[in-house]
Amino acid sequence: MENPRRIVNHASYSRILWALLALFCARVLGQLLVATRGVSFLPPMEEWFSGLIPYTRLLASQLVIIVLLAWVATQFSRGRGWATRPNLRLGRGLAIFGTLYLGVMVIRYVIRMTLYPLERWTGGSIPIFFHWVLAGFVLTVALFHLRTAERRPLGGKGRILLAGGGLAAVGAILAWVAYLLTPAYFAGQLGVGRPQHAVRIFRSQSFETSDGTRLVADIFRPRRADPAPTILVRIPYARTLKNRIFATVVGRMWAEHGYNVVLQGTRGRYESGGEPTPFIYERNDGVETLAWLDRQPWFDGRLGMWGGSYFGYTQWVLANDVEPAPQTFMIQLMSTDNYGMFYHGGAFSLESALYWGLRSHHADDSPADTLLMDRAYGTLPLVELDDRAEGDVSSYNDWASHSRRDEYWSAIDGDERAARVTVPIHFIAGWFDPFLPTQLKDYATILQTADPRVAENMHLTIGPWGHAFEPPLPDGSLPDDYRRSSLAPSVAWFDRHLKGDTAVPAPPPVRIFVLGENQWRDEEAWPLARAEPTAFYLNGDNRSLSVGSPPRGSGTLEYVFDPTDPVPTRGGAMLGARSGMRRQSDIERDDVLTFTTGPLAEPIEITGPVSVMLYAQTSAPNTDFTAQLLYVEPDGRTFNITEGIVRRAFRQDVGPERVSIELWPTSIVLHVGQRLRVDISSSNYPRWDANPNTGRDPATETAPVSATQRISWGGTTPSHIMLPVVRR
Secondary structure, eight states: OOOGGGOOOHHHHHHHHHHHHHHHHHHHHHHHHHHHHOOSSSOOGGGGOOSSOOHHHHHHHHHHHHHHHHHHHHHHHHTOSGGGSOOHHHHHHHHHHHHHHHHHHHHHHHHHHHHOGGGTTTTTOHHHHHHHHHHHHHHHHHHHHHHHSOOOOOOHHHHHHHHHHHHHHHHHHHHHHHHHHHHHHHHHHHTOOOOOOOEEEEEEEEEEOTTSOEEEEEEEEETTOOSOOEEEEEEOSBOOHHHHHHHHHHHHHHHHTTOEEEEEEOTTSBTOOSOOOTTTTHHHHHHHHHHHHHTSTTOOSOEEEEEETHHHHHHHTTSSSOSSOOSEEEEESOOSOHHHHHTGGGSOOHHHHHHHHHHHHSTTOOOOOHHHHHHHTTOSOGGGHHHHHTSOOHHHHHHHHOOSSOHHHHHHHOSSTGGGOOSOEEEEEETTOTTHHHHHHHHHHHHHHSOHHHHTTOEEEEESOSSSSOOOOTTSOOOOOHHHHHHTTHHHHHHHHTSOOTTSOOOOSEEEEEBTTTEEEEESSSSOTTOEEEEEEEETTTTEEEESSOOSOEEEEEEEEOTTSOOBOOSBSOSSTTOBOOBOOOOOOTTOEEEEOOOOSSOEEEEEEEEEEEEEEESSSEEEEEEEEEEEOTTSOEEEEEEEEEEEEOOSSSSOEEEEEEEEEEEEEEOTTOEEEEEEESOOBTTSOOOOSSSSOTTTOOOOOOEEEEEEEETTOOOEEEEEEEOO
């Protein structure tokens, strides 16, 4: 007697399969009519796409699928052929595949309908519906084989393989769901609101510059948002998995809020061609990128830019005299004065320069190895430290060799870019970032020179950050995450300045993080109008600080500065992970003059610019003087607050000369029992290079000499530190 499981009506399966195939053919025909005839009674072309495949390739693949499905359906109509021979393994495999396929498409539909209000309830889901059709075809064939094939239990090996495959499939689906939901979750964590738009991603879009270099970008476009403004970010990082994931999350997040997003690699970075040479090509490449954007059919002229550090530089080079001109910038941790960062006070910012040079020299843009840097420190000449650390780095050589503001720096920094700004800028700065003083000068320049309507829309945030990272605070706590803080205001800022949404409240003009209290505070201006410049005078008799008036006595303090044994750096404002507030060494040195207040009887807040005025003499034709502001805990632990340096020539035939040292601005509250301390010396190495004291070029000098330094205090030479004190 024949097995009843093999008695089957092929015609019933055949009718289902032909019906499903007809539905799929209708989908292909509908898209073909829209593409070739432009029919208006069907949804527009964009509604028919689910992925990134160009239509010609998509149509070819659809025709292949139609042929394959028709071949299978024909076999069922005839009741014979390979597809109709009962096969339990085939049935199980198709059932698993079809179930997963259908489940994924259902999940995709639910997420799309739940997450994006403009897609409810069927909008943009034509491809998803027809994936359901294809999954139904697979499951119909699977059902046939499961019903007609002879049942056989799975063996132990089969069960293990099935369980392992199931777990792998579930894990892959969960990872995919996380990928879909991460931008919305990230936006929720940042407080930027719920997403509105589904997003299409176009990878590796490129154009060729005038010198033949291909610049490549990933483009994220919101559905149902035409016309939409554009956010441009020029990425100076390698296309690692981590960087690609982060860029994709941010790009999708902005696009989900109604922005075209262009994430383009700078030369030699991400997927772009060329060599990654810092500074040199960014102006021309940026201008040509704007011209390329202007040719895109989806670009409506509204453009904003975002980014910090070198991202910020790629914005500054487009801040004036370009078309189409950006309407706003979000610039973090960067200024128009790179020379001023590298040569603050005239001394070379050695740690920052070597760190940046080595990092930009790596193909993967990985952080510089501080152990290799330390191996090079202390050797001469200065211009060859890169060779001893890791190998020749041309950018470091250029930075170390151009110690004057010459044509090299003019080409990098441009012509008074801050004074020519005509659009609002959202500045983000860090107390321990080496760009802070020059960034604040840019901010002040814009307020003084820009149109009042532009100036009143400027915003400044200064946080407890180093250069794009969060150095630990003295109490062991970590400040707010820098990257999250730089992204959190972005949607509201662009909504206000690109979409013209006046319902979005304007941020306060200034927002600062007050150290010591470790709290954020809104202000109306920078510097604070209520901050009172207060002099703390150096008293050489008892190494104290006299507040408000010079000490009664006067005199001179002397030390010997040996550039081969400089005062070591601990913390401060520089590139790399060694910046921030660090506990200072307990070792006392003869070449450091220390002045300390008594324990504070009441709290004191210092918020604003800090400077030191010394009356100094030296035996060297050219030397440095450094100043550092610190505080001392009741238990003796000492932490740095801010520091500065000046390098200059001195005359030997005159008395004490006035020496002004600009320290980093700060905001800190010192509490009862703590003490304020000022250190005066002539080195802070490798924060800055050690002056060889010869007057010759420090970059190539190999024969440094010691210098005898004299600091006069009191009387007619009242050396002091000027602190901006805010009454509590």
